[in-house]
Amino acid sequence: MSLLDRLRDSSRPSRTSTAAPASGSASVDIDGVTMRFGDRNAAEDIHVDVRPGEIVSIVGPSGCGKTTLLRAVAGLISPAEGRVRVDGETVSTTPDGVAMVFQHFGLFPWKTAEANIAYPLRLRGLPREEIASRTRELIEMVGLSGFERSYPHQLSGGMQQRTGLARALAVRPRVLLMDEPFGALDAQTAEVLRFELLRMWEEHPITMLFVTHSIDEAVLFGDRVVVLKGRPGRVHEVIDVALPRPRDRAVAMSEEFVALRERVWSLVMSQDTHRTR
Numbered sequence: 001m002s003l004l005d006r007l008r009d010s011s012r013p014s015r016t017s018t019a020a021p022a023s024g025s026a027s028v029d030i031d032g033v034t035m036r037f038g039d040r041n042a043a044e045d046i047h048v049d050v051r052p053g054e055i056v057s058i059v060g061p062s063g064c065g066k067t068t069l070l071r072a073v074a075g076l077i078s079p080a081e082g083r084v085r086v087d088g089e090t091v092s093t094t095p096d097g098v099a100m101v102f103q104h105f106g107l108f109p110w111k112t113a114e115a116n117i118a119y120p121l122r123l124r125g126l127p128r129e130e131i132a133s134r135t136r137e138l139i140e141m142v143g144l145s146g147f148e149r150s151y152p153h154q155l156s157g158g159m160q161q162r163t164g165l166a167r168a169l170a171v172r173p174r175v176l177l178m179d180e181p182f183g184a185l186d187a188q189t190a191e192v193l194r195f196e197l198l199r200m201w202e203e204h205p206i207t208m209l210f211v212t213h214s215i216d217e218a219v220l221f222g223d224r225v226v227v228l229k230g231r232p233g234r235v236h237e238v239i240d241v242a243l244p245r246p247r248d249r250a251v252a253m254s255e256e257f258v259a260l261r262e263r264v265w266s267l268v269m270s271q272d273t274h275r276t277r
């Protein structure tokens with residue numbers, strides 16, 4: 001039994017718990033979504049369809065509305081037009097089993113790593129022992145053993161993002177929203193975490209929307225890469241990534257990988273940089 005399966009098994013809410021069980025992966029349908037702040041659009045007429053267990057990468061210039069779109073999927077803000085559905089249900093508040101990992105980690109500085117990871121479980125009112133055992137497993141899973149009692153400022157960037165990932169996984173997500181999760185890390189740490197996350201995903205494929213500025217990362221993770229263009233962003237092109245899984249280093253060095261990376265790169269570079277920067 002894989003670590004993620006064990007985690008799911010041991011973390012099933014008890015009968016007294018108020019947390020609704022979430023299981024498996026969910027579909028995400030971003031259907032003609034326009035996001036608007038005041039009288040300005042942040043993204044226009046976006047269509048992205050993600051099947052359960054798929055990873056869809058999203059790339060596009062700064063300010064084209066990527067974070068805003070993820071926030072709409074998380075039910076934190078509502079589209080001005082169109083709708084987002086998770087497993088067919090229109091999103092109005094944060095759907096059960098949807099979790100987000102942020103570029104700047106988004107940890108509570110006054111809480112230890114352990115308390116940050118446990119936070120969503122406390123919010124759900126799980127019994128104390130269940131929170132403790134689930135948190136222990138998460139810490140082991142993301143390789144944070146020995147740093148449970150450290151505060152974020154005492155952790156390296158990589159460890160802080162491991163904490164952010166563990167906190168997102170704590171709710172047994174059916175959809176993981178990744179907002180440039182490795183963007184603030186040094187190249188080497190980012191590389192290590194990328195392959196670790198891919199291994200975790202192989203053990204238990206969770207639906208992922210993966211926003212990144214790294215074209216390599218977009219191709220490495222994605223079943224598809226959605227290239228957004230402009231500000232407000234619109235879908236410019238969707239590239240199918242028919243690379244084999246598991247996506248290991250050998251895949252990342254293959255000719256097919258390089259060809260796809262160049263394709264995405266040329267699409268991104270073909271954009272009107274004066275307008276979009």
Ligand SMILES: Nc1ncnc2c1ncn2[C@@H]1O[C@H](COP(=O)(O)OP(=O)(O)OP(=O)(O)O)[C@@H](O)[C@H]1O
Nearest residue numbers: 037041042043060061062063064065066067068069
């Ligand atoms: N809460 C907000 N209020 C007003 N405008 C906002 C708000 N959040 C985002 N915007 C605007 O929406 C647009 C898209 O922002 P968003 O953060 O989604 O871009 P992004 O694609 O994630 O950029 P980056 O790659 O730099 O992270 C920007 O013009 C931004 O100023």
Ligand SMILES: [Mg+2]
Nearest residue numbers: 066067068179
């Ligand atoms: Mg952003």
